[in-house]
Amino acid sequence: xxxxxxxxxxxxxxxxxxxxxxxxxxxxxxxxxxxxxxxxxxxxxxxxxxxxxxxxxxxxxxxxxxxxxxxxxxxxxxxxxxxxxxxxxxxxxxxxxxxxxxxxxxxxxxxxxxxxxxxxxxxxxxxxxxxxxxxxxxxxxxxxxxxxxxxxxxxxxxxxxxxxxxx
Numbered sequence: 001x002x003x004x005x006x007x008x009x010x011x012x013x014x015x016x017x018x019x020x021x022x023x024x025x026x027x028x029x030x031x032x033x034x035x036x037x038x039x040x041x042x043x044x045x046x047x048x049x050x051x052x053x054x055x056x057x058x059x060x061x062x063x064x065x066x067x068x069x070x071x072x073x074x075x076x077x078x079x080x081x082x083x084x085x086x087x088x089x090x091x092x093x094x095x096x097x098x099x100x101x102x103x104x105x106x107x108x109x110x111x112x113x114x115x116x117x118x119x120x121x122x123x124x125x126x127x128x129x130x131x132x133x134x135x136x137x138x139x140x141x142x143x144x145x146x147x148x149x150x151x152x153x154x155x156x157x158x159x160x161x162x163x164x165x166x167x
Contacts, residue, residue, distance in 0.1 A: 002037075002038070009036070009037050009038050009039075009056075010038045010039060010040055011028070011029075011034045011039055012028075012029035012030060012033055012034055012039045012042065012053070013026040013027060013028060013029050014026065014027060014029045015027065030084055030085050031084055032078070032084045032085045032086060032088065033051070033053060033055070033078060033085050033088070035055060035056065035058055035061070036061070037055070037056030037058060037063065037071065038054070038055065038056045038073065039053060039054065039055050039056075040053070040054035040055070040073070040101060040102065041053070041054055041101070041102045041103065041104075041155065042054070042103070043103045043104050043105040043112075044105070045105060045109050046107075046109065048080065049079060049080040050077065050078070050079055050080070051077070051078050051079075051080075051085060052075055052076070052077050052091075052103040052105060052112060053075070053076055053078070053103070054073050054074070054075060054076075054101040054102055054103065055073065055074060055076050056071050056072075056073060056074075057071050057072050057073065057074050057094075057096060064096050065096070066096055066097045066098075067097065072096070072097075072098060072099035073099040073100065073101040074090055074091070074094040074099070074100055074101075075090075075091045075093075075094060075100045075101065075103050075112075075114055076088055076089060076090050076091065077089050077091060091112075091130075091137060092136075092137055093130055093137060093139065093140050095118065098116060098117050098118040098119065099115075099116060099117055099125075100114050100115075100116045100118070100128075100140075101114060101115055101116070101154075102114055102115050102154060102155050102156060104156050104157045104158045105158070106158050106162075107158075107159075107160035107162075109132070110131055110132050111129045111130070111131055111132070111158070112129060112130050112132070112137070113127060113128070113129045113156040113157075113158050113164065114127070114128055114129070114130075114140075114156065115127055115128070115152075115153060115154040115155065115156060115166075116128050116140065118140065120142070121142060121148060122142070122144075122145055122148040122149060122150060123148060123149050123150040123151050123152060123153070124150075124151060124152040125152040125153055125154050126142055126143070126147075126148040126153055127142075127143045127147055127148060127153045127156050127164075127166060128140040128141060128142055128143065129141055129143065143164075147164070147166075153166055153167075154166065154167055155167045
């Protein structure tokens, strides 16, 4: 149970669709990706063999808190293995002192959009993106005051047309 909400932690599930498009009973998405804390929104590459996902800040199963004792969220990458997702790696722009969450990968797979409360933003949570150059990510780039406000911008989704949707 999450002490902050009194609810169970969020986990990743999936469901097969029947011939009528009706979802069957939900099943655990991954024993490797699901942890004892939160897992959240995910995004996949086009081949479906790479996933970026939100997870509570854990290191070898141990909660990592910021200076105020809060466990934030981070974005991780994993690759599809023979039986489950493997090679789970924390992305380099994460930090224990702020959250990075809710990734959305661009159609050309060169930009990853996400929400963060990192210092220097316009509000509580701002939208950012990073660019991938070969195997390295750029520093996060804030989407600026035309997108971000003094409030919280979260759950970005970058459509294949390039249109950005968010709450």
